[in-house]
Amino acid sequence: MRAVRPPVQRSSEERIDAALAAGQIDSETALLYKVFAAFGDCRLPASLAGDAGPLMDSMIIAEVRARFSQLSAATKATLQPFLLAPGVHGSWVELESNCYNRRFAKGSLGVEVTPTVDWITISAENAKATVRYRKDRPEDAGRAQVMKQALDRSWTKLTGFFQTEPVEDTGAEFGDLGDGRIDIYLTPIEEPGQRETVGGVFHSAGCGSSTGYITMNTALPDSDLDDRLRIAHELTHAITASFGGGACDDYRWLTEATGVWGEHFVYPEIFTRRGASSFLSDPNLPLETRNGIHEYGAYLFLFFLELGLPQPSLIRLIWENSKQADSLVNIDGVLNAEQWGGFQKVWPMFVRYNWNQEPVDDYHRWDPLPTAFALTARETLNTKINSDEKSAEAVDSPKQPLHHLSAQYFRLRPFMNGSSVLFLNGWTFKADKNAVDIDFQPVAYTSVPLDDSKKTDTIQVEALEKVNGKWTKHVNASHWTDKSFVAYCRDRSDERLEELVIIVSNSEFRDRNKTYEPGQYPLVLFESNIACGEWQGVAQMDWNWDEGALLTQKAVNLSWKRVSAEAAQMPYKNGTAVLGYDFVASGTIAWSGHGAVEPPCCTASGDGTVDAAQKSLMTTFNFLPIGSSLYRRYSGAAGATPPPMVPVSCQCDPPVTEPPIPLFTWWVATTEDEQRPLIGNDGKMMQGQIGTVLKFTWNFTASGPQ
Structure with a gap:
């Protein structure tokens, strides 16, 4: 929510300027009234008296001296006492209209003077x-x-x-x-x-x-x-x-x-x-x-x-x-x-x-006095926890333009205690949501460079981060002007974001009428409960041959670890679309093959192990917004290169020789309708089964904070 400020008090100068702008008084009268306000002269209308303390x-x-030659004779005469120091006879301190003098002497609102x-x-x-x-x-x-x-x-x-x-x-x-x-x-x-x-x-x-x-x-x-x-x-x-x-x-x-x-x-x-x-x-x-x-x-x-x-x-x-x-x-x-x-x-x-x-x-x-003063930052606006309560989105809206030599501050906090957090920079990039060119054309957060007409070197974006209970020193503030997005995996202690302060500044000074208008999404903070640290569990491939052979691949001590701390992304136009995280497997795949194969006089028989990391990749779509076709889904496949080869021996008459059977893939996460499977409601479970003759089963669980 936006912080609420108390009613703003206005000085006499502000009130007089407002009356001038509204056409209620002319410029010369405004100057005269400002003098009355500064010198405590009771000829200042009560409606224009300030209340700013x-x-x-x-x-x-x-200013009076600079404009004096252009003023009317009547205004010059009225202002003349104010051009004299108090020690000079006839100065403003002796005017009957002086509010202090009014307390001791009754009289008209003329400008006659009291004794020296x-x-x-x-x-x-x-x-x-x-x-x-x-x-x-x-x-x-x-x-x-x-x-x-x-x-x-x-x-x-x-x-x-x-x-x-x-x-x-x-x-x-x-x-x-x-x-x-x-x-x-x-x-x-x-x-x-x-x-x-x-x-x-x-x-x-x-x-x-x-x-x-x-x-x-x-x-x-x-x-x-x-x-x-x-x-x-x-x-x-x-x-x-x-x-x-x-x-x-x-x-x-x-x-x-x-x-x-x-x-x-x-x-x-x-x-x-x-x-x-x-x-x-x-x-x-x-x-x-x-x-x-x-x-x-x-x-x-x-x-x-x-x-x-x-x-x-x-x-x-x-x-x-x-x-x-x-x-x-x-x-x-x-x-x-x-x-x-x-x-x-x-x-x-x-x-x-x-x-x-x-x-x-x-x-x-x-300035170590006991009286504290602090800035009231704008809190993130329009924070919305999605209807499924598994993700949330905060968008700065309604957006505000940024004036020259000014700044805007945003205090952002994860509001669901979720695992995955994405910050999207829409101040120095064009941030949006768009369908991207992969299977099912999912809607994703996208970021592309600004058009040349919008580019400027006066806008800077910086971040102060509180991670795992500690703030980064502000002299080491993160400079995000050139970053289109930043992702955090809060399952990891070194990325456990607790608070984020975004500071956007405009160093423009030559053109004081120029304001910077951010795009549709000046900033976005998206949060999901989908885990992102490490996944562990089991996976198995079973291949049942009609002739009776059973070929299997079974993951032993399997874990999936992130490829990089950077979020998974893909090209979008001349920019990027943010998807989630990529993982590679580690562990051992035990394979075996036993039983009759075609022709019936041949038998498959063999056992062995391969490294699970070979040719394995899993992508979790942590950062796709609700409504996207791949929202809360994942995809992946894993196999070995070269693949395990199950030997085949034959006792045929006449003799025949059959090549070994390759086991290309030990895990595939694609449903029968080619959709990608869903991650569990708590964001910490991935399990599934596809196929019959060639069947893949798996059960992965997030390993928890690291």
Whole structure:
């Protein structure tokens, strides 16, 4: 069954974008409303207020500055206070429409300002920054001291890592105190618990290399978002803004991802994994998706670069090259330049780490906090135990397309405790069911290469296997992109599959509108109770001659063992059809022949043994689906080459010489109507008898787990 997720909460930005897409508001109004949402302005319509919980920050002012010249005069006037730092008279903190101010003063929804807010300034010791809090909020003094200490620690670690500092704070609109330091303002922005709340924001002067200021929302309790993490996050923004990349447009997701990564880099001991749960719970969203929370969880990609490859310098190199307009092209270029093979090699590795449960525990080892987070994989859909209760089939349906830089996960378990399990890969092959060209034209699972129009090198299929109680280490994950199918014989300890995790990834990044559509059967897991390890038993041939002779061949200590761990298959078009398993016999065949033969004056008489393995083959059709003409059947024949020869002696007058009688076959599994015999209901018994004059009888039993 498919895992059920809780209702998805939506940020203000998502609600505003939805209203814009529906034609309820225009683009300029949408921009204005996003500013109101970010700054806690009560002119934001209640219907557009988000419920996604505390947000870390917003990059909206950089977008406002980029679009400002194209806005109407009325919108420019409304937005002008939001372009000023809180320390500048007439800024947004003094607006009567500010939701915090509304709690203390009644008034209209105009934009008249309240008296100027006065500030107390604390300078950091090691950082080129100041912390400023309002005189009318002495309760923020303690938090200001904590943030100053956090600023010193964050500055040292982050500027050391990125090998650069934020652009100096210059310009009257940013409240510059003449010292070039970045200013951090502590001010209440909106009441938590009423609606979505912004935690902290780096307000950039523009989308290129630019300065700015930082606000910290003290209406949000430190218990909701630790002030130290907020400082690390916003200072990371100030530093990455110095590289000249686009804080707007295509780098917004990476800006937030890097901010959260910066939190862990500076404060691993209190890191809260912000956004990780959302990111992992919806792996079919592309890496660069922005929905108010996914972009924060995308820090896991940087986390992986730092500790998984491990190559932490890649993060700095990506930002040093951020003048490349396309963030994904930039990342791929850096990964290629540093010999990591671009997204094509790195993306499948990353999404494997994102499984984040057995046997993948790297995130927990790197970030050993007690709070666990794990991805919710899609369980196999449409699992159906067939009506005869002897086989079952699980098919991924309804299938889902795979977006660029995304993944899908499937957790598969044998659901009947059957012996034979077949996995069919319909992602990088065309998997289907078709009649094949052998006797009775049975329907079989078939797999052929994809048409040229469907072939791509961006789709990768990997498997994590739990066999006989042990998971394979995920660094040794099985790469199944080039495998059309994989079969398991669970009667053998080294193939006793208990759980299978299939990870399908798409490393496409250039065409963001391109999705990959799998075929009719993206994946199939077929299971049967037909045994597959080893068969043991007896077989006998009796040939009764009218003249009285009896020729026999009897298997002694007979066993059938698999030819190969690979499933038996046959060509189908330019691909293959999967049938079951091939077995060869071992043991000894005792033969004898005694009695009169034609002519009556001749007698057959002789005994001997031959090796049962000579010219023996048995095929069990373990993997044919229900309804197939050879479903649960088997076929085979066995004889010796050269065959045993029963001597014939004659006492005839006149004398005659008769050649010895060859015993070509000691076992044939074909019924009188030429159908193949059935395997027993429990999948562990094969027995039968055919013929009268030339009679074959047998009784084989599965030997059990090995």
